[in-house]
Amino acid sequence: MPGFLITALWGAILSGISLAIFAPYVTLRKISYLGEALSHVAFAGIAIGIITGMNLNLAAMIFVSGIAWGISWLSRHQKLQEANTITIFLSLSMALGIILISLSRSYSFDLPSYLFGNVLLIQKGEVWALGALSIINTLYVLFFYKELFYLSYNPEMAKVFRIRTALAERLFYLLLAINIVLNLKSAGIILVTAQLILPAVIAFNIVRRLHFAILMSIATAIFTALVGFGLSYQLNLPTGATIVICQGLLYGISFFLKRRV
Amino acid sequence: MIQIKDLNYQIADKDILQNIQLEIPKGVFAAIIGPNGAGKSTLIKLIMGLIPLQTGEIHISGKAQADWLKEHNFGYLPQREEFDRDFPATALDIVLMGIAGSIPLGRRCKASHKAKALAVMQKCGIKEKAQSFIGTLSGGEFQRVMLARAILSDSPYLILDEPEAGIDKVGVKSFFALLKELNEEGKTIISISHDLHTLSEYCSFLICLNRSLHCHTEMDLVNAEMIQKTFGETIRLIEKDY
Structure with a gap:
């Protein structure tokens, strides 16, 4: 197997693992729309990076973290419904991104790659970053396990x-933003959302306890990354989309196997 | 003791609570009564710091509310707890929530915490449901789980918002008997309730509220006139029970 394919395979697996650790909490807190919104907000962050000449990932990370914090603050302090706040930020960010990109007259910007992702373009350094992120996510979930559990409950x-949930919650939004931005290249803006929900929904169809659901979510992400990568290679299909289709099929199977309470 | 001075609370320019001056002595079993919309739930949420004060002061055990809340919490049993019936928590997990705030960050509940929680669940008659998922519990069972959580928090104050909701008549009696036992062990109990008959049997202190305070006194000193002022037209129903 060529070296770039091995790098891409590791990228697909680690991208899946990093998002799968967060997925059960995104599902339990019913904030999957936040994941979707933040992945769109990243578009404006990337546009700011292009205009200012900053590293695109860093610009997107700062921008998305700021917006995630803003959504959380506004929802808590200004009595705005979270769904409304998120829609406002999503629309404004997309509009800002489009204006900035048109102003930059940048013809080198590969928009489809950021929308749909292309894991084959991933570099070794980015794979290392995804590996480090997976470790950070794991440590975060282990350290704040009870705080995240009760924060998700009520x-x-x-x-x-x-229960000291404030720090856990702030870090949750920060890490969610970092996860979304770092996964844009492999999964794309559109597919990051699916990766943030499907592994967890599949897991909760099969197991009840949260710690088992996290493990099952990770296992699902690894399995679908391997199968999806293999199929996309054999059938010459887009890798990210093939991985998500595999997760969709697994969701269908898990739905029929769904435990009865 | 809980002391409330000059408390006013408005929502969208509408008075919810007006000029509340109230002292709830330590160790009483206090009941807050009043018609729907009287501001009862708002008052207890203000006492617990769940909604910020607009005007007035609250002192708890001699300390300003904000200072007291830095080191303590209330044992609270809400009227209705919002939760997803599919949430992956057992009854024991929810009871352990009462003690989770005292466990340092990065640490999990130990076997000793679980043993303590199970002992409280036994007292509340819900131990056999410890490993049941919360979505499978009946309204009455979940009410007892919430009471066990409030007791486990080891607060000197238990605050209950209509604890009889969702429990049958026999259940209400044993529920209040358990509260009385906790009161005799030294806990100050403040309960919102509509069940005046049960209250008269178990409570020692009555707070009549209808946006402003109509009475706050020992139960023995309460008379029908005070209740009438609080409830207005519904007095005949109350006199029957009282």
Whole structure:
């Protein structure tokens, strides 16, 4: 197998693992739309990077983290419904991104690659970054396990019983933003959302406890990355989309196997 | 003791609570009564710091509310707890929530915490449901799980918002009997309730609220006139039970 394919395969696996660790919390907190919105918000971040000449990933990361924090703050303090706040930021960011890209007159910007992702373009350094991110995500989930659990259950009651969820929540939004931005190249803006939901939904169809669901979500991501990568290579299909189709099929199977309470 | 001075609260320019001056002595079993929309739930949420004060002061055990809340919490049983019935938590997980705030970051609940939680669940008559997922519990069972969580938090104050909701008549009696036992062990209990008959049997202190305070006194000193002022037209129903 050519070296770039091995790098790409590692990229697909680690991209899946990093998002799969977060997926159960995104599902339990019912904020999958936030993942989708932030992946679109990243578009404006990338446009800012192009205009300012900054590293695109870094520009997108700073911008998306800021917006994620802004959404969380506005929802908590300004009594705006989270869905409305997110829609406002999503529309404004996409509009800003389109204006900035048109102003930059950058013909080298490969928009389809950021929309749909292309894991075959991933570099070794980016694979290392995804590996490091997977480790950071794991440590974060292990360290804040009980805080994240009760925050996902009911944030108001977590506050009543003085469970220290504030730091866990701030880091959650920051890490979610970093995960989305770093996964854009392999999964693309459109497919990051699917990767943030499907592995967890499949897992919760099969197991009940959260820790098993996290493990099952990771296993699903690895399995579908391997199968999807193999199929896309054999059938000459786009890798990211093939991985998501594999997850969709697994979701269908898990739906029929769904445990009964 | 909980002391409330000059408390006013408005939502969209509408008075929810007006000029509340209230002292709830330590160790009482206090009931807050009043018609729907009287501001009862708002009052207890203000006491617990769940909604910010607009005007007035609250002191708890001699300390300003904000200072007291830095080191303590209330044992709270809400009227209705919003949760997803598919949420992957057992009854024991929810009871352990009461103690989770005292466990340092990065640490999990130990066997000793679980043993303590199970002992409280036994007291609340819900131990056999410890490993059941919360989506499978009945309303009454979940009410007892929430009470066990409030007790496990080891707060000197238990605050309950209509604890009889979702429990049958026999269940209400044993529920209040358990609360009375906890009160005799030294906990100050503040409960919103509509069940005046049960309240008269178990409570020692009555707070009549209808946006402003109509009475706050020992249960023995309460008379029908005070209740009438609080409830207005519904007095005949109350007199029957009282």
